Amino acid sequence: MDWQRLHLDKTLLFALLGLAVISLFVVYSGSAKDVNATLGHFMRLLLGFAVLIMVAQLRPEIIERWAPYIFIGGMLLLMAVLTIGVIGKGAQRWLNLGLFRFQPSELMKLAVPMMLAWFLARDTLPPTLLRLAAAFFMMVVPAFMIMKQPDLGTALLVFGAGTFVLFLAGIRWRIILLLLTASVIAVPFAWNHLHDYQRQRVLTMFNPEADPLGTGYHTIQAMIAVGSGGIYGKGWLNSSQAHLDYLPESSTDFIFAVFAEEFGLIGSLLLVAIYTLIVARSLLIAYLAKDTFTRLLAGSLSLTFFLSFFVNMGMVTGILPIVGIPLPVMSYGGTSIVTIMTTFGILMSIQTHRKITE
């Protein structure tokens, strides 16, 4: 089959299909054998792959041209969500579009790196300080707005995606050091803007046993799930931690704990290997990309994907604080799968249109 002509990347596609198949089994187990949830997950995966294939057909030039408009549109939607949230006096992430609900913050995970890549590609690299400041502004504003929703996980990913673009764009080490220092100084400021439960999560990470029935509970229960899985695991559908309700969010954010408990170290390593393969392949696509925009975008998307799976697994295994970042592809949930698949659609587009362009 001529994958190139179909604008699909074989390695990525099969790795993603592998994850998708595994995820169906784990969602079934993690949702306490909820057939409807599993079917829902399956439908989302189908939709995701459809979106992937469609996006992959788009030429990178088109994506580049659309980037500013998507970013501006995303910002407007984000403002809309915040406004509705203020009126509704509560956390608001969703925009109800009648037929389906849409999470603008998910869109920003793509729109921010696209916008930054587009913006920086307008000039030679490394960027000037002024451009850098403008780019920084473009990523910090949406990240801050998302954090206020409050959705720390997505805010982190948006911030990460932007940072990756800046870093790959060749921003000088001096400036990186400066920014690092600045961010250390900014920590107390950011801390003040965190919600109480977010602060608790961060504190808990450093000492989960301090409050085993309170905020540390989730971390401990997740670690118990992973640890009790051992080398070979308890077997599919045998996650007692999930089935007896000890694990929170067992089909969404904590699905890796269910997987690790049921399939043990062997399963976990296989899963991490698949994720690593995807990240490696994506980075290779970035390496092979021929122009600044596609390079920066592909690099940023690969690293954002890495960031989300690493933070998720890190939080489940107790080395990172609990931030609501789902495990890409595996976690049951709405817009996230479509976003991820769009990411890979873009990556495949970059990969498969390259040679034709030449």
Add this chain to the structure above:
Amino acid sequence: MLNIPIKDHFRESRLFNARLTVVATVVLVLILALFLRLAYLQVFAHRHFETLSQANRVKLLPIPPPRGLILDRHGFILAQNYPVYTLEIIPEQVDDINALIEELKQVVNLNEADLKNFRKQLRERPRFENLLLRSHLTQEEAARVAVRRTYFSGVELEARLQRHYPLAGLGVHFLGYVARINEQELERIDKAAYRGMRHIGKLGVELSYEKVLLGQVGFEKVETNAHGRSLRILERIAPVAGKNLQLSIDAKLQSLAEQELGKRRGAVIAMDPLTGGVLAFVSTPTYDPNPFVNGIDPDSYHALLNDPDKPLINRALNGLYAPGSTIKAFLGLAAMEKGEFDANKPITCPGWFTLPGSSHQFRDWKKAGHGVMNLHDAVVQSCDVYFYKLAVAMEIDAMKKFLAAFGFGKKTSVDLQNESEGLLPSVEWKQARGQKWYPGETVVVGIGQGPILVTPLQLAAATAALANHGVRPKPQLVRAIVDAKTGAVREMPTEFFTPIPLKDKQHLDIQIQNLVDVVHTNKGTAYRIGYNAPYKIAGKTGTAQVKSIAQGQAYSEKLTPERFRDHALFISFAPAGDPKVAVAVIVENGGHGSSAAAPIARKLMDHVILGKAPTAIGEAGPAIENEE
């Protein structure tokens, strides 16, 4: 704007690739860290987390065993268990107890007493324990709670076995009861053996056979979810039910005796003289033990405690009475056995007795005197003067020694706890209290007055020893221990004490004949129950001056004169030649032994020997000459 020089393009590319190398390295290092973390959790710390996971999900729940039943000799149930639905709350799992109670009020009926009791437990018990909110839920209430269970956190609906005494107060003084385990008991008991249990034997057989009745706790290994709800049973070790007790008590005889005593205070013991098996063990008034099981309310308890009839006192076991003339049944034998006194030589009874060198007159109950008396006549007519002289001749220490052989002054070792010893006075005893023994005290002990004190149970056991020709079986309430599951019956062996030492066995036969004549000759003090008896009864009446009973509680002054009346006593066994039953009866302030106590004994003996209650005794009887 897009006019980018070629060398810049290369430079950009090189810069980008350098950066990409850096991030790829970082990514690799982080993934390696993740590998290590997973290996640590799933290999090195696996055991630790495996244990935690098990602890999370597996709980060991105790299954209390059903307590052994208590049955009478014919299989009538005296103590049983029946299932009741209880509504219990685990405070730890409840966010707002008050709100929960308000909600539960919509579902079940909760009264003030329930809530008061619950709040008391809430203050005193640990928060993780099930606390009783309501007991005895109706089927409908239980169903209403059951369907709402998922909405209530920390609410448990339990079907528990509750101890129940179907005959209420019948035999409460030997049966006892179970009640909540209290703080002191909690210190003393083996907590493992009582896991999941809340009750323990407090009194009577329920206390003395606690270990037999208890059974063994079973366990259920259950899988529980994060909310503590049991989901499925992984393993089950069945409890072993407590063993049943078959008593030697005859519930019908017990009931008859209680009826006969009626509202009077008193005690009755009937026992099999051959085995020591106790057939009836009565102390009146009785009380219903059932309210004690789950904690009697303070008002009812104080009412029982302050009742002038003192129902809580076990008169049969702890009542200390002067034996009065019943002691003559035993001392009459001493007259023949002991060398100090010539039983064959008649004496004259003028109606009074004085010690040499003293003007104090010890009166006979018959003012005019009995005239010339031999031992036979003295026993039959209960002549006091004869026994004054016997006592003086024997002296107190010899009397003590002789009576001690019958078990007086010592616990009978019946299978109940906290038995009283009674009192056999002696010179030494008096000296130990820093007092001198007066010869006059010796005189009155001869007719069972003065410092001598016996319990009804001791009197019955001593009577049984007479009936049994000096062989003394230990009184025993439990006849057999029955394993309900296997049907295995373990008979309790009959234990015997040292027999009464006798110089001549004939003496006992003579004394038994004397006692038969008490009942069956028209001079006898108990002729009113003997004249129409179809079998031979050996008996002795007694009338004792009022003493305060055990625990040193004096009767309320306001309630005298009735309470100053003499206690009526009667001891007997029958049939005289082939004794089947020995009976001791004490009716407090009953007046004469012959009229108040003897008829009760007759009815019991009729029931045992004839298997029926006789027609009115003594009502249309002969004129009674001697009414002692």
